Amino acid sequence: MSVTFPRGFRAAGVAAGMKPSGNPDLGLLVADAPCPAAGLFTTNLVQAAPVRLSRERLAASGGRALGVLVNSGQANAATGPQGEHDARVATARAAELLGAGPDDLLACSTGVIGEPLHMERLLDALPGLVSSLSEGGGSAFARAIITTDTLSKEARAEAGHFRVGGCAKGVGMIAPDLATMLVFVTTDAALAPGHLDRLARATLEPRFESLTVDGCRSTNDTVLAFASGGSGEAAEPGTAAWGALEEAFADVGESLLQQLAHDAEGVTHVLLIDVEGAASTEDARLVSRAVAASPLVKTAAFGGDPNPGRILQAVGAAGAEVDPAGVDVWIGDVPVVQGGVIPPGFFETKGAAAREAMQAPDVRIRVRLGGGPGRSRAVGCDLSYEYVRINGEYTT
Amino acid sequence: MSVTFPRGFRAAGVAAGMKPSGNPDLGLLVADAPCPAAGLFTTNLVQAAPVRLSRERLAASGGRALGVLVNSGQANAATGPQGEHDARVATARAAELLGAGPDDLLACSTGVIGEPLHMERLLDALPGLVSSLSEGGGSAFARAIITTDTLSKEARAEAGHFRVGGCAKGVGMIAPDLATMLVFVTTDAALAPGHLDRLARATLEPRFESLTVDGCRSTNDTVLAFASGGSGEAAEPGTAAWGALEEAFADVGESLLQQLAHDAEGVTHVLLIDVEGAASTEDARLVSRAVAASPLVKTAAFGGDPNPGRILQAVGAAGAEVDPAGVDVWIGDVPVVQGGVIPPGFFETKGAAAREAMQAPDVRIRVRLGGGPGRSRAVGCDLSYEYVRINGEYTT
Numbered sequence: 001m002s003v004t005f006p007r008g009f010r011a012a013g014v015a016a017g018m019k020p021s022g023n024p025d026l027g028l029l030v031a032d033a034p035c036p037a038a039g040l041f042t043t044n045l046v047q048a049a050p051v052r053l054s055r056e057r058l059a060a061s062g063g064r065a066l067g068v069l070v071n072s073g074q075a076n077a078a079t080g081p082q083g084e085h086d087a088r089v090a091t092a093r094a095a096e097l098l099g100a101g102p103d104d105l106l107a108c109s110t111g112v113i114g115e116p117l118h119m120e121r122l123l124d125a126l127p128g129l130v131s132s133l134s135e136g137g138g139s140a141f142a143r144a145i146i147t148t149d150t151l152s153k154e155a156r157a158e159a160g161h162f163r164v165g166g167c168a169k170g171v172g173m174i175a176p177d178l179a180t181m182l183v184f185v186t187t188d189a190a191l192a193p194g195h196l197d198r199l200a201r202a203t204l205e206p207r208f209e210s211l212t213v214d215g216c217r218s219t220n221d222t223v224l225a226f227a228s229g230g231s232g233e234a235a236e237p238g239t240a241a242w243g244a245l246e247e248a249f250a251d252v253g254e255s256l257l258q259q260l261a262h263d264a265e266g267v268t269h270v271l272l273i274d275v276e277g278a279a280s281t282e283d284a285r286l287v288s289r290a291v292a293a294s295p296l297v298k299t300a301a302f303g304g305d306p307n308p309g310r311i312l313q314a315v316g317a318a319g320a321e322v323d324p325a326g327v328d329v330w331i332g333d334v335p336v337v338q339g340g341v342i343p344p345g346f347f348e349t350k351g352a353a354a355r356e357a358m359q360a361p362d363v364r365i366r367v368r369l370g371g372g373p374g375r376s377r378a379v380g381c382d383l384s385y386e387y388v389r390i391n392g393e394y395t396t
Numbered sequence: 397m398s399v400t401f402p403r404g405f406r407a408a409g410v411a412a413g414m415k416p417s418g419n420p421d422l423g424l425l426v427a428d429a430p431c432p433a434a435g436l437f438t439t440n441l442v443q444a445a446p447v448r449l450s451r452e453r454l455a456a457s458g459g460r461a462l463g464v465l466v467n468s469g470q471a472n473a474a475t476g477p478q479g480e481h482d483a484r485v486a487t488a489r490a491a492e493l494l495g496a497g498p499d500d501l502l503a504c505s506t507g508v509i510g511e512p513l514h515m516e517r518l519l520d521a522l523p524g525l526v527s528s529l530s531e532g533g534g535s536a537f538a539r540a541i542i543t544t545d546t547l548s549k550e551a552r553a554e555a556g557h558f559r560v561g562g563c564a565k566g567v568g569m570i571a572p573d574l575a576t577m578l579v580f581v582t583t584d585a586a587l588a589p590g591h592l593d594r595l596a597r598a599t600l601e602p603r604f605e606s607l608t609v610d611g612c613r614s615t616n617d618t619v620l621a622f623a624s625g626g627s628g629e630a631a632e633p634g635t636a637a638w639g640a641l642e643e644a645f646a647d648v649g650e651s652l653l654q655q656l657a658h659d660a661e662g663v664t665h666v667l668l669i670d671v672e673g674a675a676s677t678e679d680a681r682l683v684s685r686a687v688a689a690s691p692l693v694k695t696a697a698f699g700g701d702p703n704p705g706r707i708l709q710a711v712g713a714a715g716a717e718v719d720p721a722g723v724d725v726w727i728g729d730v731p732v733v734q735g736g737v738i739p740p741g742f743f744e745t746k747g748a749a750a751r752e753a754m755q756a757p758d759v760r761i762r763v764r765l766g767g768g769p770g771r772s773r774a775v776g777c778d779l780s781y782e783y784v785r786i787n788g789e790y791t792t
Contacts, residue, residue, distance in 0.1 A: 046712030046720045046736070078708055080737035113705025114738025219709055295691075295779075299787035309509025312474055313615055316442030324442045340442070341476035342510025383691075383788070385781050391695035392779070 002154030004138035005165035006188035008032045008230020009067075011137035013144025016125030018073030018118050019111070026122065027144035028094060028129050029184060030067030031228040034104055036193040037065035038200040040208070042221035048077035049087045050107035051220060057103050063193030066104040068224055069094050070145050070182065072169070074117050076109040077219040086117045093123055097130040108182050108222050110147055110169060142167035145182055148390065149263055155255035159244035161233045162189040166252040170260040181260065183208060183223040185252055189245055190229035195237060200225045203249035207257045212293045212380045225249075261379050266387030269301045269360070271380040275367045278374030283320035285376040287367060290318035292380030301363050301382035306354035308336040308346065315367060328368040332357025398550035400534035401561035402584035404428050404626020405463075407533035409540025412521030414469030414514050415507070422518065423540035424490060424525050425580060426463030427624040430500055432589040433461035434596040436604070438617035444473035445483045446503035447616060453499050459589030462500040464620055465490050466541050466578065468565070470513050472505040473615040482513045489519055493526040504578050504618050506543055506565060538563035541578055544786065545659055551651035555640035557629045558585040562648040566656040577656065579604060579619040581648055585641055586625035591633060596621045599645035603653045608689045608776045621645075657775050662782030665697045665756070666775065671763045674770030679716035681772040683763060686714035688776030697759050697778035702750035704732040704742065711763060724764040728753025 004011050011029045018025040039058050041051050057065065069091050076083045087109075092102035109117070132140075142152040146169045153168040166185040185204060204223050235241045261270045273292045278284035291297055294314040300307040311329050315322060329337035334354040336346060346354070357364070363382075400407050407425045414421040435454050437447050453461065465487050472479045483505075488498040505513070528536075538548040542565045549564040562581040581600060600619050631637045657666045669688045674680035687693055690710040696703040707725050711718060725733035730750040732742060742750075753760070759778075 044709065044712040045718050046708050046723075075705070078705060078733065078736060078738045080735070112743075113708065115743050116740060219705075219712065295783075296787060299784055302784065303788035305788075309471070309474060309615075312442050312509065313440065316440040316615065322441050327442075337474065339476070340474060342474045344512060347508075347511050383784060385784055387691075388695055388698065388779060388781055388784055391692060392699035392701075 001136070001156060001165060002138035002142050002167040003029055003165045003184050003186045004135055005156040006163040006186045006228060006230060008188050008228025009186050009226070010133040010135055011141035012129050012132040012134065013137070013140035014125055014129050014132065017121040018071050024140065024144035025072045026125050026129055027070040027141040028067065028133060029141055030098060030133065031226055032230065034064050034066045035229060036063055036191050036196040036227045037106065038063060038197040038225045039106070040200060040205050040223040042218055044219050046077065046219045048075055048109055048220040049079060049083035050076055050109045051222060053084070053087045053091070054106040054108070054222065057106060060103070063197060065106050065226070066095070066098065066100050067226070068106040068108060068184065070108040071117065071122060072145055072147050073111040074109060074115045075111045075113045075220050076117050078114045079116055082116060086119050090117065090119070090122055094126050094130065097126055106224060108220070108224070110145065110182055110220055113219060138165060138167065145169045148265065151263060153256055153259040153263070155252045157248035157251040159248035160241055161231050162187055162235065162241070162245050162248065163231065164245070164248040164252050166256050168256040168260055170263050181208065181218065181221045183256060185225045185249065187227050187245065188230035189227055190231070190234040191227040196225055196227045198237065199246060199249055203246055204253045207253040210377055210379050211257060211260060212289055212378060257379060261381060264381040265390050266384040267381040268384050269382040270362045271297070271301055271382065272362055272364045273367070273378040273380065275369065276375040277368045277370045277372050279321045279372040280374045281376060282374070284374035286320040287315055287318045287322070287369065288376040288378035290314045291365060291367065292378035295383055298380070298383035301358065302384045304355065304359035306331050306336060306351040306358040308342045311365060311367070312337060322369055326370045330366040332360070332364055397532070397552060397561060398534035398538050398563040399425055399561045399580050399582045400531055401552040402559040402582045402624060402626060404584050404624025405582050405622070406529040406531055407537035408525050408528040408530065409533070409536035410521055410525050410528065413517040414467050420536065420540035421468045422521050422525055423466040423537040424463065424529060425537055426494065426529065427622055428626065430460050430462045431625060432459055432587050432592040432623045433502065434459060434589070434593040434621045435502070436596060436601055436619040438614055440615050442473065442615045444471055444505055444616045445475060445479035446472055446505045447618060449480070449483045449487070450502040450504070450618065453502060456499065459593060461502050461622070462491070462494070462496050463622070464502040464504060464580065466504040467513065467518060468541055468543050469507040470505060470511045471507045471509045471616050472513050474510045475512055478512060482515050486513065486515065486518055490522050490526065493522055502620060504616070506541065506578055506616055509615060534561060534563065541565045544661065547659055549652055549655040549659070551648045553644035553647040555644035556637055557627050558583055558631065558637070558641050558644065559627065560641070560644040560648050562652050564652040564656055566659050577604065577614065577617045579652060581621045581645065583623050583641065584626035585623055586627070586630040587623040592621055592623045594633065595642060595645055599642055600649045603649040606773055606775050607653060607656060608685055608774060653775060657777060660777040661786050662780040663777040664780050665778040666758045667693070667697055667777060668758055668760045669763070669774040669776065670771070671765065672771040673764045673766045673768050675717045675768040676770045677772060678770070680770035682716040683711055683714045683718070683765065684772045684774035686710045687761060687763065688774035691779055694776070694779035697754065698780045700751065700755035702727050702732060702747040702754040704738045707761060707763070708733060718765055722766045726762040728756070728760055
């Protein structure tokens with residue numbers, strides 16, 4: 001059900017022939033009427049045409065939209081003016097079929113960078129896509145947006161009268177493509193546009209920013225949230241209902257985040273890196289991401305080998321304010337660095353206790369930098385043969 | 397010959413039992429008398445005891461030293477006060493055997509982080525090491541400092557009366573260790589200490605800073621240069637002799653850099669990333685390193701698959717000032733991005749011409765960002781199954 005679990009939304013997904021595989025590759029999610037919408041977008045300076053278009057439309061409408069048209073197969077990035085034109089034409093034609101205004105739909109694309117959208121196939125498929133929209137179409141939509149994901153990713157939560165639903169596609173990079181993380185979250189709470197944005201920034205942004213598969217930022221990454229108001233009830237910041245809604249957004253975000261991490265390309269272990277005691281939140285983020293993204297930490301996790309020196313190396317090179325003599329590190333519950341020193345006993349036991357923690361499906365590494373207030377979590381994955389195979393062996 | 401090619405140096409290398417393999421693991425390089433010495437050290441905040449000791453001694457002596465004691469097997473990093481003590485005792489004992497002052501020798505270590513130096517074996521081996529010092533000992537020294545390197549790395553050059561020699565150990569990370577890049581360059585020119593430092597910063601620093609195997613900065617990286625004056629002739633900045641000496645330093649540095657890149661862990665292709673037209677040198681460096689370090693570019697090189705989108709992704713996320721619409725990219729001589737757009741013809745031919753360039757042993761990628769003066773080269777390598785095996789499969 002995912003994005004159509006909240007009332008006031010319909011969705012659909014069809015196979016339009018955008019992907020050579022013949023799998024579903026065109027999805028549409030719409031509210032019953034234009035409604036508050038919020039977006040979080042990639043920080044890469046190279047941005048796909050649909051990213052620029054969605055940004056522009058949300059800015060022009062003051063945070064309202066009818067829904068979003070999503071294709072997989074081509075990323076519509078590095079496609080120049082033709083790519084801009086294609087994104088406009090595709091969304092305007094879909095909106096026309098819905099009886100809506102030409103700027104009412106947002107757009108997302110994921111797939112090969114540089115390859116133009118297969119526009120003829122896309123336009124041919126639109127009437128069928130629109131006619132198959134339904135209140136039970138969330139799962140079909142979720143299936144249409146994936147690329148190398150092995151599973152579609154859906155989540156739902158309830159908060160009193162309110163429902164929240166979400167789906168995502170992941171952090172698989174299909175060569176010659178890039179990972180594109182697309183996340184869609186819906187609610188039937190009646191919200192002011194600014195309030196939906198606030199909710200998305202508070203509950204979704206920190207989660208999806210914490211995820212690193214290989215340190216690369218896609219040209220297409222997008223998180224979109226929609227609030228249909230279909231529950232017939234409003235939520236205002238500062239109320240108990242708002243608090244419950246925040247919690248439901250966070251639950252849906254956390255579920256999708258964990259699904260993305262566990263389906264990352266070639267993953268055999270998920271990394272959960274918690275940093276505390278940093279001078280600032282920004283410092284904590286630098287360190288947690290540096291550890292989660294380090295090829296040496298990632299290969300150590302693949303090998304199930306506890307390796308405090310590699311963690312320390314990443315901490316010291318993260319670019320944060322760090323006093324090496326004040327660093328403590330745990331793998332699971334096992335202390336492996338104390339005051340910047342690896343306990344000599346570690347090598348006598350060959351780190352047996354830490355090894356067990358390093359071989360768990362979820363590897364938990366905790367880094368304490370000092371007594372500061374900054375804390376952050378990064379979620380990553382190991383670096384396996386399969387990652388190299390997926391991204392290296394494929395040739396166009 | 398390498399470091400003993402210039403007159404006025406002796407060197408030796410022995411198997412002291414520091415490494416379990418029984419291979420040579422203790423090296424000593426000394427000038428006939430304390431002479432100008434210069435050092436370039438890792439920027440990681442977590443620094444090994446020998447790095448701190450060498451820095452401290454060069455600062456205290458105003459850039460003079462007798463030589464350097466190097467061990468492989470243990471990195472003597474994250475070893476706390478015991479590590480500091482061990483480095484002092486080892487160098488003082490070697491200096492005593494040489495009839496020199498206790499602070500006259502510098503120190504370098506490479507190997508397991510956190511494991512204490514095997515001091516008893518090291519001290520037992522010192523008399524034999526000192527007695528085997530010879531003017532032909534450069535190659536034995538070069539062999540004693542390597543870890544997972546498949547070959548020792550030596551270079552030499554002449555500049556009129558002057559000789560320059562060098563050796564290096566590389567950018568293999570031996571699990572559970574880290575890569576430690578150690579480089580030693582000697583000359584028999586008579587130089588003021590400040591002038592040697594200037595020579596090292598001008599000719600060695602840019603080269604060894606351009607190398608990235610996996611974006612990780614070791615706790616032990618060190619480049620040391622010594623000038624014995626053994627040629628009996630001096631070189632002063634601004635003279636023709638100085639220019640020739642600079643060129644010889646650059647040649648030795650470039651040779652060692654290329655040897656390091658071609659022996660990187662699991663390497664099957666070397667990446668040469670040239671960036672031009674950046675707003676500043678710093679921006680050019682950010683971009684060239686981001687492309688060379690990108691796991692997506694590295695796996696594409698492993699697969700021999702030209703992939704302009706992956707290169708663009710790395711350019712846009714590098715943190716430099718970039719106008720995406722002004723970016724041009726070539727793989728070899730083949731244009732694959734023009735004005736931020738991948739030419740549509742690229743996908744029709746499946747990038748055949750670029751594919752050939754991508755399958756060469758040295759993959760050359762050129763990125764032009766605009767009309768600015770900034771340029772930079774980064775040297776990297778691909779990401780192969782073998783890299784994952786070396787760093788993942790090994791368990792302590």
